[in-house]
Amino acid sequence: MKKVLATLIISLTILLQVSPAFSANLDIDAASYILMDAKTGSVLYEHKPDLKWRPASTTKIATALVALKEGNMDQVMTASNEAVTDIGVGGMNIGIMPGEQMSLNDLLHALLIVSANETANIISENLYNDKSKFLEEMNKVSAEVGAKNTTFTNPSGIDEYEKDANHFSSARDLALIAKECLKYPVFREIVEQKQLNMLPPTNKHKTWNVLNTTNKLLGQSFKYGPETGDDRNQFTITGLKTGSTLRAGANFISSAVNKDGLELISVVLGVNNKPNRSVFDFTKTLLTAGYENYSRQMIIDRSTKIQEITVKDAANGDKVALITNGEIEALLPKDKNEWRLNKKINITQDIKAPVKKGTVLGNIEYTRDGILLGKVDIVSSRTVEQTLTSKTKGYLYDIMNNNIFKFAVIGIIVIVCFLITRMILRKISRKRKYKLRNFN
Helix, strand or coil: CHHHHHHHHHHHHHHHHCCCCCCCCCCCCCCEEEEEECCCCCEEEEECCCCCECCHHHHHHHHHHHHHHHCCCCCEEECCHHHHHCCCCCCCCCCCCCCCEEEHHHHHHHHHHHCCHHHHHHHHHHHHCCHHHHHHHHHHHHHHCCCCCCECCCCCCCCCCHHHCCCEECHHHHHHHHHHHCCCHHHHHHHCCCEECCCCCCCCCCCCCCEECCCCCCCCEEECCCCCCCCCCEEEEEEEEEEEECCCEEEEEEEEEECCCCEEEEEEEEECCCCCCCHHHHHHHHHHHHHHHEEEEEEECCCCEEEEEECECECCCCEEEEEECCCEEEEEECCHHHCCCEEEEEECCCCECCECCCCEEEEEEEEECCEEEEEEEEEECCCECECHHHHHHHHHHHHHCCHHHHHHHHHHHHHHHHHHHHHHHHHHHHHHHHHHHHHC
16 A cells, blocks of 8 residues: 555656656656746746756856946946956856956956956946945845746855855756847847957057857757758757856856747756766757757637627627737747647627727637736727617717706706796785785
8 A cells, every 4th residue: 555655655756847848758867857938937848947057157147137227338447456366266256356347248248258357347346336236136036937946145156165156047947038138139149159359459458369158059050840851940058157166167158049030048058068968968868859859839819709799789680700900920840749838708788889890899818837828908809889769868968968968958957946946936026015005
């Protein structure tokens, strides 16, 4: 009995851990990963996406997000001694000196392309004049985009000090932060650069060395799916950010796009790099699976009939078809058996004539795994006129509720009351005069 119970518990545990995303046996040896649609946030593949993990230098996309939201790209920032020294043992840097002045634009380039730790510190100190307030903002903006397992205790991602023991994020959180960052054209422009070779002279540097990106896949294209004889079935890596420490292992956030404009975000965390089994190799595996098995699919087309409804007081037939006033297209598995869509239809109740063609009478929306895929209005397919009786009633109702009519009625009532009162008073006056004459 105990063995049966144990087997049931194990089976239930496995079932609960099954991903709601497309099921596939991906050969990815990582602590966690996720593949997300950059447009909607829909998840294509995932493995322990909410596992708290040390993000290392992928932290810097959150630093960049705060800078993009709150900073001015032309703002000149000054490096403190603490900023250039608090970079961790062997931490990545470009040799910025205490007192050196650089623009936020140049610092962001060094932050995202070369992953220079001191640039994160300089940005945090200058943007808020208080590093702790900057960290508060990092955590705030991360929470606002949906991050639930993220706590940033420094802006660069170092994790070797006791004060950074709680510096964590997750694959899902980092994908959501990256999705938000990609809304900024300047962010895209920076992470698409393979080299940083245009840093201007400063008060401490006359020239800078050419600096290369840490993203080894940047700009590379990879084929997927069946051979077509052209380059249509391929995707290109367009960004985004690497990160690694002894505790974190190798982490990589990547963005990619194919010839159809489908953009995906992948996050792979906690890889022990080995030949042909590095974080870059697993990223290619994950993205390839996404592009092979998913594509933009039409869920519902424009002018699709949803249902018929009865319209009260209709002169030309009381039934009218409701149709969609738009289309819903979403990234879905190519296998329709894997769609698992939830549909919700909202229709206005007790509809009365007249109804013009195209009048919005409701909406229809589709969700998948809690993510809204799209929502369109439902409209009347034709004009529905009123019956003569209904028109007459409506006309009389409108007249009676017209303010001019109300004032006219009130005026007539006042006049009638005045005339009646006057007649009564005249009769009373005549009676008095008659009595006085007879009395005398």
